Amino acid sequence: MQRAYFITGTDTGVGKTLAASALLRGFTEQGLRTVGMKPVASGATEQSGERVWEDVLQLQAESSLDLPLALRNPYRFDEPVAPHIAAAKIGQRIDIAAIRQAYHRLQDQADIVIVEGAGGFHAPLNETQTMADLASQLDLPVILIVALRLGCINHALLTQQAIHAQGLEFAGWIANRIDPAMLVPDENIESLKQRLHAPLLGVLPYREHPAAQTALLHLHLEKL
Ligand SMILES: Nc1ncnc2c1ncn2[C@@H]1O[C@H](COP(=O)(O)OP(=O)(O)OP(=O)(O)O)[C@@H](O)[C@H]1O
Ligand SMILES: [Mg+2]
Numbered sequence: 001m002q003r004a005y006f007i008t009g010t011d012t013g014v015g016k017t018l019a020a021s022a023l024l025r026g027f028t029e030q031g032l033r034t035v036g037m038k039p040v041a042s043g044a045t046e047q048s049g050e051r052v053w054e055d056v057l058q059l060q061a062e063s064s065l066d067l068p069l070a071l072r073n074p075y076r077f078d079e080p081v082a083p084h085i086a087a088a089k090i091g092q093r094i095d096i097a098a099i100r101q102a103y104h105r106l107q108d109q110a111d112i113v114i115v116e117g118a119g120g121f122h123a124p125l126n127e128t129q130t131m132a133d134l135a136s137q138l139d140l141p142v143i144l145i146v147a148l149r150l151g152c153i154n155h156a157l158l159t160q161q162a163i164h165a166q167g168l169e170f171a172g173w174i175a176n177r178i179d180p181a182m183l184v185p186d187e188n189i190e191s192l193k194q195r196l197h198a199p200l201l202g203v204l205p206y207r208e209h210p211a212a213q214t215a216l217l218h219l220h221l222e223k224l
Helices: 016-029 054-061 084-091 097-111 131-138 152-165 185-195 213-214
Strands: 003-009 034-037 041-042 045-047 049-054 075-077 112-116 142-147 170-176 199-205
Touching: 003 016, 003 049, 003 131, 016 054, 016 112, 016 142, 016 170, 016 199, 016 213, 034 054, 034 213, 041 084, 049 054, 054 112, 075 084, 084 112, 097 112, 097 131, 131 152, 142 152, 152 185, 170 185, 185 199
Parallel strands: 003 112, 003 142, 034 112, 041 075, 142 170, 170 199
Antiparallel strands: 045 049
């Protein structure tokens, strides 16, 4: 059975890549043909003299298939800035149709495709479209990563509203304990549970060195 999900977050830097990698690892361990896609990556780092995009590498590390980079990551920008601005600066425009084509080629070969957005759900892709339009044009159920910190309930509820406004399925959410100093985390999780109309797929603990393998231990893939 073919399945695919769009991973969004309450913000940038909330653990989307960590959660997406853990999900990929879980499906890979089930013997499925898996691939991670990061349609738009901004912010290159250097690794042994080569420019690399950390999210693209991390997703690939947990994918069972080895598919071409141009399909897994059609757009990549050197500067760590919002994608539509990064693209405009080099005279490019991000085209959802091009991403959709790449996605379908991945889908042809995989049982599971996990697509990680950039930034939050309404992060712009070009002058008129956002990540929400991308999720919508790929027609993907959405998984929301909630970074547990002050303000996260508001961000999570706004994102839920945006997912519903797009007419997309809200497939689940993952709470990520990214801030170890957060006060009353359990009460926050309970408040989110009462207000988010999708299953809680797991609570990722704070880890000094987070890894997909350990994060996976806290996820319930069977709830998807
Ligand atoms: N549970 C956690 N405990 C400790 N550190 C975490 C945890 N989750 C994520 N981090 C760290 O927070 C940073 C952001 O995580 P990650 O890259 O997964 O976020 P993201 O939402 O994918 O960001 P982006 O918007 O750049 O794609 C990383 O350095 C990651 O290692
Ligand atoms: Mg990421």
